[in-house]
Amino acid sequence: MPNQRKLQREPSEPVVFIVDDDLSMREALVDLFRSMKFDAQAFESAAALMEVASFNSPGCIVLDVRLPGLSGLDFQTQLERLGCKMPIVFMTGFGDIPMSVRAMKAGAVDFLTKPFKDQDILDAVAAAMERDAARRRQHAQSEAIALLAExxxxxxxxxxxxxxxxxxxxxxxxxxxxxxxxxxxxxxxxxxxxxxxxxxxxxxxxxxxxxxxxxxxx
Missing domain, CATH: 1.10.10.10 (Winged helix-like DNA-binding domain superfamily/Winged helix DNA-binding domain)
Incomplete structure (x- = not known):
């Protein structure tokens, strides 16, 4: 019987998924990331992102803490339950220490308080992209070795x-x-x-x- 396990084909271009209920913030971040040659897609809520996003693609999520419906922190928990490994950069205008500690303990790459500098969010996203790329390289290596072991x-x-x-x-x-x-x-x-x-x-x-x-x- 032929081997049924196949290596997953990784999409080539990383995506920055932005979730913020502030339209002006979404537009500003999309413009910023696209000016740096990142593919950026913006959503007003976690539910809107869940409807269309493929979390198998390389990239990261830039996520506001306070959102209509599901909060950013609760969305982080939901993604973890779903097995989504995409790195998250949090942003908030109402951040406090307990929020940032919870987010970072759950694996967030960074926690930025609005207003932040363009370079700060770019650095955070770059770090998130590198973390995701490293995870994907490790996963591909594990898959290749598992194929040999079969x-x-x-x-x-x-x-x-x-x-x-x-x-x-x-x-x-x-x-x-x-x-x-x-x-x-x-x-x-x-x-x-x-x-x-x-x-x-x-x-x-x-x-x-x-x-x-x-x-x-x-």
Whole structure:
């Protein structure tokens, strides 16, 4: 049966989603971001953004705290429940310390109090874009490694787990109840299928896969 897992194709251009109920603020931010060659889209409420936005696209959200209907902080919580990883930059004219602490603890990139300088919001968005790009690179790497691991047999996966804990071939053979020659065969297959040339590389890929890594047995 053909492998059903496929790497997700990442859209090429990042988007800045702006959510603010102040029309003049929305227009000013759209003009600012577009002047810096960012694709910017503005919405008056969280509900309006949810209707049309694709949170699978690269980019970030510039979000006002006080909005009609769902507040910015509650929207942040809702996005987290939905599994949306898009970075958020908060802005508010009524900011206080508890608000900013809650927002930052929940993963916000920055919390800006209006009025802010153009450079401040541009810097915050640049940081958010870089965070999103780094997350996407890590996700793509994890997907690629998972694709390789799908070609391992159950026994090869057992051998890989043993190898990355620091066990020698003789110890692995004893643990699994197989011959040392068979361990060497499986180990070679693991190295080839996982596209690595050293145990150190294999350990890094196993860690990304989330395999259980235990201290080497003395």
């Amino acid at each position: 070609h391992l047999t159950p026994r090869e996966r057992e051998v890989m787990k043993a190898v990355v804990t620091g066990l020698m071939n003789k110890q692995i053979a004893h643990e699994l109840g197989i011959s040392e020659v068979t361990v060497k065969l499986h180990r070679g297959n693991v190295m080839r299928k996982m596209e690595v040339r050293s145990v150190a590389e294999l350990v890094r890929k196993a860690e990304i896969l989330g395999e259980s890594i235990r201290p080497p047995v003395s």
